[in-house]
Structure formats: C-alpha cells, structure tokens
Amino acid sequence: MTDYLTATMTMLGPPENLYADPHAWTRLHEELGVDLPADYQAIIDAYAPIELNGHLYLHHPATERWNLTTWIRDTIRAWSEVPWDDLDPDEDPRLLFGLEHLEFGTSSGLWPIASTNRGETIFLHPGPDTPTLLIEDGEGGWTRYCISFTEWLYRYLTGEDMAGPNSSTFYPGPVKLRRLPMATSQHPEPWHGPDRGL
Secondary structure, eight states: OOOHHHHHHHHHSSSSSOOOOOHHHHHHHHHHOOOHHHHHHHHHHHOOSSTTTTTEEEEEETSTTHHHHHHHHHHHHHTTTTTGSSSSSSGHHHHHHTTTTOBSSSSSBBEEEEEEETSEEEEEOOOSSSSSEEEEOSSSSSSEEOSSSSHHHHHHHHOOSSSSSTOOOOOSOOOOEEOSSSSSSOOOOOOOOOOOOO
C-alpha cells in the first residue's frame, strides 16, 4: 500500500517547515471547531504558503498573509451565501452525494482546505473513518473522492483528473513550487522538486 504522504513529499522535495507551529494548528482547531487531518497538516507545515504547478494554492495557519484560518472562514462565508435551492439537480451536491443538508463550517458540513486559480475549491467532509473530499470545479460541477488529502494531492500532481472529468493539469518533469509572497513588494521565484521521471 502506498504511503501517499511520503510519496508526495518525495515529489515536492525536502520540507522547509518555514512556518511550522503546533500552536497555530491548536488555535485554528479551537477557533473553527474542526480537526484537520494529520497528513494535510504535515503538507501545509512542510511547504505552505505555496503555489504548486502554477495552479494549486495552499495556505498556512501561522502566517499573516495567506492565513489558512482567515481563508477558511472567508470561504465558508462566501459558500454559505449560495442559493442552493435554485440549482439544477445535476449540480446539487445534496442530491449527487446523498447529503441531508449542505452546510459549510459545521461539524457535519464541508470545510474548504485548498483552491486553484482555475476556480476549483477542495472541500473536506469529515467522517468517522477516511474523510471524503468534495471538489467543486468552479462551474457548478462536483466530484467526490473517498481518499486522503495526500492521496488526492499525489494523484493531482501526477496528472489524474482530480477535480472531475477532463480536469487534469499534468506537467511533465519535476513539480514547480513557488512561495506565496509575504509582502506586496515580494516576487518569489519558482523552483522545482526532484526529477520524478514523468
């Protein structure tokens, strides 16, 4: 069985842990009332705030800019204002996935954990066993993946359709990483992970 956390970090290169801070996660969990998965926290601590392959954005709870707690709270607020009763049945995640209610930021609701500049939002739906990821593609389409975040990320970076049909963003060669700027005057240069033979 693949250890997706190790496999993903091997693709991304040595972790830098620039902002790793267990107290920041404790504050996030206390403020939002959710415990985010350990593998997700490990990736965030190792690399975030970061842009991966020019599209995927990961925030961090210990930074002022690109702050994960603030982003989750703002994203929950925006999604909670969507008029869900006006959706076509084939775009209603309640009907697609058998959800009794569609809530954001509650114990049984959806939690945004990442996004892309293509409009996709990655949501965590916590569960007693393996959490479920629900991805909204930016155009009203939803897809469910019953896998861990690191398995989703690994498969996303290796070019699988991980935000619905025909959503692949595969780039051959090493993964491109770019730190997100901590000030408006910064323009961080991208770098690449190790050769992965793809």
